[in-house]
Amino acid sequence: MDDFVFQNTTKIIFGRGTEAKVGEEARQFGTRALLHYGGGSVKRSGLFDRVAASLKAAGVSFVELGGVAPNPRLSLVHEGIALCRREKVGIVIAIGGGSAIDSAKAIALGVPYQGEVWDFFAGTAEPKEALPVATVLTIPAAGSESSTASVITNEDGMLKRGFNSPIIYPRFSILNPELAFTLPKQQVANGVADIMSHLFERYFTNSRPVELTDRLIEATLRTVIDAAPRVLARADDYDAWAELMWSGTIAHNNLLNTGRVGDWGSHDLEHELSAAYDIAHGAGLAVVFPAWMKYVHKHDVARFAQVASRVWGVDSAFMDPERAALTGIERLEGFWQYLGLKVRLSGLGIGPERIPEMADKLSSKGTKTVGNFVKVGKAEAEAIYQLAL
C-alpha cells in the first residue's frame, strides 16, 4: 500500500426530498448564490423552483446562469465568473450532473483569481482559494458531487483538460435519487459507463498490495452491475437508483484510491475523442475502455483475472488466467451492450480518419504520455483507438 493522505470534507445529504434542505445548508456559506445549470429540464421538472423556494426561505438570494452543455465550455465559465463578481455571489450551487458541477467549480476557482482561470487547467498556475461550491445532483455519473476534480473544454483548440484540488470539494451535496427518475435511458447508460470507468481507472494500478481497496472497488462494481439494469427496466425504482447514485459518489470520492495510483489513461484517451466529436463522456468511455483493456492486459494478467473472477464470476481464472482476463473484458462489453451502449467507434459513426490527430493531441500534453498502469504515448494511443474501431 502506498503512503497517502485522505480527507474528503463534502457533506452528503441523501434521500427523498432533500433538495428542500439546500437553503439552510447554503446559508452557512453566504447570503447570495449563483444557481448554475444546464438545459431547461431542471426548470420543467420543478426542481429549480423547489431549490429557489428553499433558498428564499433561508434568506439566501440568488442569480442564475443556465446553458451548461455536456463537455462544459470555458466561455460559459468566464460568463459565470463575471456574473459572480458583479453580483457579489458567496456560493456557487450547481443543479445538474457532472457538467454543471464541473462548470460551477471552474467559476468558483475563477472568481477570486486575478488571472485567466484556464491557467489552472493548463497547469501554469495553482489556485490559492475558491468560492464555496455546492451541488444538487440529478445524474449519477461523474462523481463530481464529492470530488476534487473539474474538467473543462477550451473552445480555442477544443482542448479538454482536468484540474484537481481539495479546495473545490463541494461543501455539501444534495443526493435525491428521485431526481434521476426522468433521465433519458441513453444518459443513464452513459452514466453507468462513467461510474464503472472511475472504478476501473482506480483498479488498474501497479501499487501493491492493495487488498482492501481492490475489494471495495469490486464491491462497488458488483453493486452497479446489479442496480443499472433495474433502473433501465423501471425508471422510478427508487431503491435501485439509491444504490446507483451512492455508488457513483463512492466511485469517485478518493476513498477507493487511497494507497494506490490509478491509471487514468482511458480518461485522457476519451477526452480527445469527446473533444474531437463532441460525444458524451460516458459514451466515449464505453468504447475506449475495452480497447484499452485489450491492449494492456498482458501487463498484469493476474489483476485482469482477479476482476474477471471476483466481479464477473469467471471461474477459469485459477487454471487459465489469460483466458479469464479476456473473458472478463468480453463480459464487460456484453454488459455495456445490454445497457444500450456502443462499445466500438463504428457504433458511434466514427471512423479511423482522425485517429492520428487525436493521438497527436494526446501526446502533446506536458507529459508526452498518459496513464500510470501502462504509459500510453502517441503510438500506443493510435493502436488503442484502432482496437476500438
Place this chain on the structure above:
Amino acid sequence: MDDFVFQNTTKIIFGRGTEAKVGEEARQFGTRALLHYGGGSVKRSGLFDRVAASLKAAGVSFVELGGVAPNPRLSLVHEGIALCRREKVGIVIAIGGGSAIDSAKAIALGVPYQGEVWDFFAGTAEPKEALPVATVLTIPAAGSESSTASVITNEDGMLKRGFNSPIIYPRFSILNPELAFTLPKQQVANGVADIMSHLFERYFTNSRPVELTDRLIEATLRTVIDAAPRVLARADDYDAWAELMWSGTIAHNNLLNTGRVGDWGSHDLEHELSAAYDIAHGAGLAVVFPAWMKYVHKHDVARFAQVASRVWGVDSAFMDPERAALTGIERLEGFWQYLGLKVRLSGLGIGPERIPEMADKLSSKGTKTVGNFVKVGKAEAEAIYQLAL
C-alpha cells in the same frame, strides 16, 4: 436505503514515519498541546520522543498526561480537563489506541464545558463545542481515530457509557502501520475482534435494501480475515498491517453505515461484561457476538446466510439458508479461536454468577432495551449471556 447525512472530516495521514508530520498538522490548531497516552510503551518505543520532536520543530509546546487504562476512566478525564485549562492547551493529541483516543475526546469535550463532562455520556446534556482532537494511532482496533464516538467508564458504579458527536471527529489522525509491530499477540487478536465487531454491528440491520454497504462491509471483513493471521504470524509484516489498520478505520468511520441502522446490542452487552470484569473490549466481543448471533439469527436467516456465503464461502446458502447461517457463525468462532481468542465466558474464567446483575444494569439504561436489529431487554440479555457460557 434509509435517508442519511454523511460527512467525515478527519484527515488521514497514512504511511511509514508519518508521526514526523504531527507538528506541522497540529500547528494549524494551536501552539500548545496535551499529549495523552496510556502506559509507558510509547515512551519505551521512542514514539513519544519522535512526536515531541516534531511538535517542537513546528513551534508547538506541550504538556503530557499518561496513564490511560483499557476501559478509560472518568477520573483521568477530569485530571486532563483541569490540566488543559491550567495550561491553556489548544489541541489534545492522543498517542495510542482506542482508550487513549476516547479519553482524549472526553477531555476535549470537557474543557470548554462549565458542567460535569459525564453529563454528555449520561445523555443529560449536549455539548456545543470541543477542543480539537488529533491522534497518533498505535493499535488498529477501536476505529476511534476517525469516529464520532468516545466510550468512558465512570468508576462511581462502574458505568461504561458511549457518546457520539461530529464535534469529536479527530482533526487529523496519523496512521503508521509500523507502530503496531510491537503489539502483544493477544492485543492484536482483541483488536481484530473489535474491528470485525464494528463491521458486524453495521451489517445486522433491518434497513433495506442496503446492497452497496452490505458489499462494502463484506469486502472489509474479507480483508481483515486475510490480513489478521499474517500479522500474527509475522509481527513486522508491513503490508498486512497496512491492510488491517486501514480496514480498522474504514470499519468505524461511518461510511459503512450510510443508509442503514446498525444493531449495536452486542457492544452494549459487552460494555456490561467489561465493566463487571474489567476485561478488554475485543476479548469480550469475541465471546458476546457469537452468542448474540445464535440468539437472533432466526430474525433474518437470509442475512445470516448471505454473510456466510459471501464472507465465509459457505455454499449451502441457496438450498439450506438456516444451516448456512449457523455454519457462518461457526466459521467466525473457528476463525477467532485460530487467532487465539476465547469465544466462551468460561474461557475467560467467567461463570454465570453475575449474569443477572449485568442484564439488570443493561436494561436499566434509559431505553430499557439495547440493539436495533433485535431489541434485547433483560430476559434476552440473560439468555445471550447464558449462551456465551
